[in-house]
Amino acid sequence: MSSEAAPVFDIDVTVPRGEGILHLSFASHAAITALVGRSGAGKTSVLDMVAGLLRPQAGRIAVAGRVLFDSVAGIDLPPERRGCGYVFQDLRLFPHMTVERNLLYGARRAGSEPSLLSLLDVCALLGIEPLLARPVRRLSGGEAQRVAIGRALLSGARFLLFDEPLSSLDPARRGEIMGLIERIRDELGLPILYVSHDAAEVERLAGNVVPIG
């Protein structure tokens, strides 16, 4: 499906932003690509466009050689067919479900893919097995963050989008989640597009840094 030469993230988009227009173009071969910029620069908008939640005015978005959006060719895959595991900054865990049902929500799509991960794998990786029966409103910040990552991993995602995954955590938890992201990169080989405003975080994780704004 993806040729050796295809960049992991190949993005060239134009989107109206406030008064002006945001134009962003980059091709990255790194396992983790970081988008950095001041708040309000449009970092989250870029993730939303890759996920299919925001339609660019024009442009092209391809991940690992697979075209998700192309305004010239008239391609615009709906979010459910893009195969992205999006870890939102506000997490968006489903409040009316237990942790386990949240984790398995996307497993239906994963069933049709040559899936790499089982619920047990993810629980072991993230250390969330004791939480499975809990309602999500009774999770701490760090726990909820790990469940959100687990839910994205279990959805048969072909790539991951992380929006400031460390911003709401204390320093101890930050180190822990950063270690997890490195393990996801190294053990699962899933491409990651990572939004952050923290230089140290980006320095440690990202193979390629794209400034925005």
Next chain:
Amino acid sequence: MLTPEEWDIVVLSLKVSAVAIGGVAPVAFGCAWLLARGRFVGRVLLDALVHLPLVLPPVVTGWLLLLAFGAQGLVGRWLAEFGVSVMFRWTGAALASAVMAFPLMVRAMRLSIEAVDRRLESAARTLGAGRLRVFATITLPLAMPGVLAGMVLGFARSLGEFGATITFVSNIPGETETLPLAIYSALQIPGSETAVTRLALVSVALSLIALLVSEVLARKVGRTGVI
């Protein structure tokens, strides 16, 4: 307590209201959905039409139903081809109740749909769920307490329905004589004060229970606990 005739009246009232609300709830939900989520020309007009039974004199609503469903009415003639008539039947009373309860139900359901966090819906879509699955697993369960609250509220409104019913299907004991109509009839007869009191107490009790249930459900909408 109640005499057998009075029990029959209570049972008939509950039957009329239950059928009215059960039948009209899907339509009310559809309207609420259109008003909450729809982007179309004529949305303001639909909103006004939905609220019409709330502000029209009930006797006018009853008369309009009579025009539509009567023997000469457009709908009435169409129904007659299938041998169906709601005139002077309890089904007609249910229809009048449904129309009168409709605006209240749409309002409650619309609020609960609007209260659903759409960010959760977009999260579900990125996880591979199509629109239909998002509706069934995210939107509907989160809106459900409000939808049920709307139905209970509609049920309560329907139990009290008087004007449109008596205009549309008249006051026929055992067929269309619901609680309010029975109380009205009893008031016309000298010396029936105790019967009036009994029926009125039943009426107050039923309304109070329905309002309490509706309030408990509506509070669930604010939290995300869901039943």
